[in-house]
Amino acid sequence: xxxxxxxxxxxxxxxxxxxxxxxxxxxxxxxxxxxxxxxxxxxxxxxxxxxxxxxxxxxxxxxxxxxxxxxxxxxxxxxxxxxxxxxxxxxxxxxxxxxxxxxxxxxxxxxxxxxxxxxxxxxxxxxxxxxxxxxxxxxxxxxxxxxxxxxxxxxxxxxxxxxxxxxxxxxxxxxxxxxxxxxxxxxxxxxxxxxxxxxxxxxxxxxxxxxxxxxxxxxxxxxxxxxxxxxxxxxxxxxxxxxxxxxxxxxxxxxxxxxxxxxxxxxxxxxxxxxxxxxxxxxxxxxxxxxxxxxxxxxxxxxxxxxxxxxxxxxxxxxxxxxxxxxxxxxxxxxxxxxxxxxxxxxxxxxxxxxxxxxxxxxxxxxxxxxxxxxxxxxxxxxx
Amino acid sequence: xxxxxxxxxxxxxxxxxxxxxxxxxxxxxxxxxxxxxxxxxxxxxxxxxxxxxxxxxxxxxxxxxxxxxxxxxxxxxxxxxxxxxxxxxxxxxxxxxxxxxxxxxxxxxxxxxxxxxxxxxxxxxxxxxx
Numbered sequence: 001x002x003x004x005x006x007x008x009x010x011x012x013x014x015x016x017x018x019x020x021x022x023x024x025x026x027x028x029x030x031x032x033x034x035x036x037x038x039x040x041x042x043x044x045x046x047x048x049x050x051x052x053x054x055x056x057x058x059x060x061x062x063x064x065x066x067x068x069x070x071x072x073x074x075x076x077x078x079x080x081x082x083x084x085x086x087x088x089x090x091x092x093x094x095x096x097x098x099x100x101x102x103x104x105x106x107x108x109x110x111x112x113x114x115x116x117x118x119x120x121x122x123x124x125x126x127x128x129x130x131x132x133x134x135x136x137x138x139x140x141x142x143x144x145x146x147x148x149x150x151x152x153x154x155x156x157x158x159x160x161x162x163x164x165x166x167x168x169x170x171x172x173x174x175x176x177x178x179x180x181x182x183x184x185x186x187x188x189x190x191x192x193x194x195x196x197x198x199x200x201x202x203x204x205x206x207x208x209x210x211x212x213x214x215x216x217x218x219x220x221x222x223x224x225x226x227x228x229x230x231x232x233x234x235x236x237x238x239x240x241x242x243x244x245x246x247x248x249x250x251x252x253x254x255x256x257x258x259x260x261x262x263x264x265x266x267x268x269x270x271x272x273x274x275x276x277x278x279x280x281x282x283x284x285x286x287x288x289x290x291x292x293x294x295x296x297x298x299x300x301x302x303x304x305x306x307x308x309x310x311x312x313x314x315x316x317x318x319x320x321x322x323x324x325x326x327x328x329x330x331x332x333x334x335x336x337x338x339x340x341x342x343x344x345x346x347x348x349x350x351x352x353x354x355x356x357x358x359x360x361x362x363x364x365x366x367x368x369x370x371x372x373x374x375x376x377x378x379x380x381x382x383x384x
Numbered sequence: 385x386x387x388x389x390x391x392x393x394x395x396x397x398x399x400x401x402x403x404x405x406x407x408x409x410x411x412x413x414x415x416x417x418x419x420x421x422x423x424x425x426x427x428x429x430x431x432x433x434x435x436x437x438x439x440x441x442x443x444x445x446x447x448x449x450x451x452x453x454x455x456x457x458x459x460x461x462x463x464x465x466x467x468x469x470x471x472x473x474x475x476x477x478x479x480x481x482x483x484x485x486x487x488x489x490x491x492x493x494x495x496x497x498x499x500x501x502x503x504x505x506x507x508x509x510x511x512x513x514x
Contacts (some may be wrong), residue, residue: 062434119450126449132394133415134506137446137461137473137496138452146443147462154485198443199480244423247470248464250443 001098005224006232006381008037008217009343014331015181017211022056022112022380023068025213030069030108031213038227042217043102045069045076048089049335051082054124056115057354065108080310083129083284085109086214087368091237094379097218097250102343104223109339110213121209130245133197142206142285144246144372146198149287152253159292164191165206165308167288167328173315174325177310180378181210181331191336192280205286208333214340225384232349236380238264246372248268252300255343257376258295258367265365269380273297276380277361278348279319282369289313292367296378313357323348323356338368338377349383391504398508401435401495403469404428408468412469436490437465441473442483453496463489463511475511488514 017025034042046067046082052058062076081088086109092348093107113121126135129144152158168188174180191204224231240260243249265274272294273296281296283289290304298319299307307313313321324330326346327337345364347353364381395416396402408425412455414433419426443462445452452458459475461483475483476494489511496506 067465119453123445134472135449136398136506137454137460137510138448138458140445140447140449142447143443143445147441147460150443150485151441162453195443195446196447201443229443245472252462259428347418 004214004218004234004344005221006234007219007224007227007229007335008033008039008340009346010036011179011340013179014210014333016114018114022052022058022110022209023056023064025112025211026065026110027068029213030215033106033217035226037217037229039217040069040105041104042074042106043104044096045074045106045108046073046089046093046096047076047078048085048087048338049078049111050080050082051115051124051127051334052083052112052134054127055121056112057140061309066263071242075110077162080383081375083168083332083334084338084369084375084377085335086340087366088239088338088380090216090338090379092379093218094237097220101262103219104217105218107218107334108213112211112213113333113337114211114265118209128374133245134206136280139336140198142201143198145285145287147246148252148291150271150373152279152287152291153284153357155253156305158305160192162290162305162309163200163286164188164326166190166283166289168330169308169314170231170283170322170326173323173356174329176332176354180325180329181208183325183331196297201285202289204384207284207332210333212331212333212336212340213310214336214343215371216339216342216346229384230350232346233382233384234379235382236265236267236269238252238268238375239263240264242373242374244371244374254292255291255295255369255373255376257373258292258369258378261376262296262367265378269382270364276325276363276365277320278304278358278364279321280324280343280344280364281321281326281367281369282283282337283322283328284332284369286328287325288369289321292369293349294346309365315358320358323353323358338366341366342379346382349381386502391506394473401442401491401509403431403433403435405431411422414469414471433469433471434466436472436488437463437487439463439475439483439485439487439511441485455497457481461511474509478510481511490514
């Protein structure tokens with residue numbers, strides 16, 4: 001297996017981009033990554049997208065996006081794993097370069113979510129759950145995470161305020177990210193006073209509906225060194241699945257797929273969790289970040305709420321979690337999220353993260369998750 | 385939206401709580417499966433789920449999918465039935481104030497939602513406090 005490096009990153013401002021179509025959002029972002037890498041060719045592209053069919057009525061993105069990027073007849077693949085589609089695209093691109101099949105691979109993620117109504121978007125996102133045995137009974141994604149929160153609060157005494165503190169922390173970080181959809185601070189009171197979506201989760205516990213894309217260029221590390229580029233290697237890739245229905249889990253207050261993917265990625269990288277300088281994780285809801293910090297082993301099981309309260313996961317804490325603002329403040333165009341996490345980690349490891357820079361960061365980790373944890377991807381990045 | 389075939393093929397589960405019991409390890413699969421996730425066995429015999437159980441977690445949905453707009457807010461939960469199977473469904477016939485982990489519920493056959501003027505009416509199971 002060859003060592004794999006990220007030599008280019010691209011991301012544009014996320015939000016409700018009514019004036020732009022999916023193809024435009026994707027191509028703008030891909031061009032940024034291509035220019036950043038300074039490459040004049042692509043051998044292949046892999047794109048993560050959860051549901052262009054339901055969101056814009058368009059499938060066959062492989063042809064559409066390679067065409068509009070002006071790269072026909074380059075081979076292209078589109079991968080889907082709900083909200084972890086971007087993380088899965090990154091893993092497929094990594095495998096393609098590591099195996100020697102391709103040298104220069106563009107990994108992208110994209111989602112155009114605001115061409116449909118909020119109700120239709122809720123339905124499209126709901127397809128990541130078990131449609132016949134959860135969706136049929138009127139379950140929504142906030143409802144499934146709310147039930148995970150209720151189970152976690154009951155088992156470990158996690159408080160309503162601790163959930164809010166995750167959103168407050170991520171907005172604090174996001175206020176330093178000009179590309180974030182919501183780059184402003186919020187307070188615990190604002191979270192608690194915002195409208196209830198599914199008890200105990202309020203709207204400010206939930207990541208938003210977002211249009212956006214992200215892209216990275218991968219190549220063999222040897223080639224990257226010859227190009228005299230700042231080299232960030234992907235040294236670990238872990239991937240695991242779990243049951244689609246939340247009710248089938250042994251413990252609804254634990255994310256086994258994240259735990260397993262994290263262990264695999266760290267083992268491949270030869271690192272321990274305590275050696276990682278920053279973390280970009282899948283805070284689709286505030287409770288998710290708390291459970292992820294536990295599943296990755298940053299804190300003991302049940303201590304995730306306390307960790308955020310004590311500032312352990314703050315930008316200047318021992319384990320900075322979501323310096324970009326996370327899904328909460330940066331936005332969550334579902335297929336793009338996993339790739340955007342990689343963009344942020346590479347920025348941090350190059351020392352280019354501006355106001356939200358984690359000082360002296362050498363190693364970073366991304367965790368991207370589908371559904372209620374039915375799939376998880378973890379990647380470890382290291383600066384040369 | 386489910387079409388008639390998608391609806392009627394689930395009727396044994398939605399109306400009669402039919403499940404598959406692994407002939408080797410006794411795991412009860414609901415809905416029925418072809419492979420036992422616990423032991424890998426591929427043989428099951430038909431069984432019926434227990435009709436009562438205990439709430440493990442719950443929430444009240446205030447922002448519903450469009451088919452359920454006329455019902456919101458409504459409570460949903462996951463119950464562990466007395467045979468160990470865990471099931472997701474609405475919790476009805478009670479005030480939200482009485483919802484708590486550990487509360488006993490029984491399964492009743494109810495209307496789930498209606499498709500509209502000339503559409504299908506969907507039925508299935510819901511939890512009712514014991």
